[in-house]
Amino acid sequence: MARILIIDDSSFQRGIIRKTLLQAGYETVEAKNGREGLLQARDAAPDLILLDLVMPEMDGFAVLTELQKQQNRVPVVVVTADIQEITREQCLALGAAGFLNKPVKTEDLITAVQGGLGV
Template sequence: MRKILIIDDSLYQRRSIRKILSQKPYEIQEATNGREGLEMLKSYQPDCVILDILMPDMDGLAFLATTQKQGETTPIIVLTADIQETTRRECQRLGASAIEYKPLSPLDSEKFLEMVERIIQSKGGAST
């Protein structure tokens, strides 16, 4: 079963993302900030990370920078309300596999789910 780690400080957003992802047989874990997410990345070893940018303690950009320095290859999808082009470019520079904007509408949900699956498959992220 493929494993996904959601890192977002908003309980509402984590639940919304989990609801979308629950349409597939994913094992899902959650972290409330980047620091907690880094610890879970090591112990949980997910096939994909869904990452928010604006969070307390350690934000998403710091998380991306840290994982890049560590040579982490787990695909990271940034899901953010920050629509600034500079933020988008910085996420790409730091190795994000994709950047999507929230909130996701019901129409966006299916496309998001397809994108997650495509990214996991393209990175060879199938768990055994």
């Protein structure tokens, strides 16, 4: 069973995503900000990371930058309400494997997770 790390400051969003992933047979780990997310990325050994961009303490761009510096190879799918094309391009340039807009549709989330996992 693949382990998915959900990094999002919204407990509501984490809950929606967690429920969807659990129903699809995935294990989940959560972090409420980027700093906590980097620790979980190291300690929980996730197979994939779902990353929000706008968070306190450390935003998603900083997380992507730090993961890149650490040469972390865990695929990252950005999940954000920011629909600007430049934002998407920046995330992909920083190594994101995918990009989803909030609110996330169940089928899009599962497709992105499967794609990121290479399933």
